[in-house]
Amino acid sequence: MKIKSPIVTLLVGVLVAVVILILSVQANDSTGRPYSATIPAVVMR
């Protein structure tokens, strides 16, 4: 079954959102402080 490109766009958007959210929550948990480092900081490490 071929997945149509608009659906792929939506799925990629959801994937990006989930990745950012996971990284934010993980960074938040690891520091124990009330903020998260998120993607730019994670990438720079």
Add this chain to the structure above:
Amino acid sequence: MSDMTAKNTRLLTPIVIGSLVSVVLGVYGANHKGKSIVFRVSGFEHLVVVKSWLAAVAVLFALVQFVSALIMYGKIRAITAPPWIGALHRWSGRVAFLVAVPIGVFCLYGIGFQHYDTRVLLHSLLGCLFFGVFTVKMLVLTKRGIAGWVLPVLGGLTFTVLVATCVTSAAWYFSTQA
């Protein structure tokens, strides 16, 4: 069932799903306690700066999509649609959306649905609405035999909501706070 009714019925599922997306995002933002986000990139330490610049990029690509749509539909008579205009239209839309996704995450996770003044309330509502309208447009694109006015209306609505979302946030920030 008439032919027109059958065509309109095909829009029902995308509209319901898009509405659910908007409502779920709004409810999540309203119930999630915002956690401020700190960036460690020089000049972008504050969430509002990151979001504002990402929003400016999203609007730029949305403008490209808007103009390319006008050319495709023959609304700018001085320009004949080149063969690559469809690809430009699709890719500018994809980029605008993918740039808008982190903004949405940062807003909802980092701040949450806020309503302490009219501008902020409008921004929160429009932000949730944008992802719903965009979802409707993407789902409608997969349908065949829909009425000819549907896609231009949805495209115009998506563009308008995105620009209004940015006017109530990034444009406000650049004009008053930066």
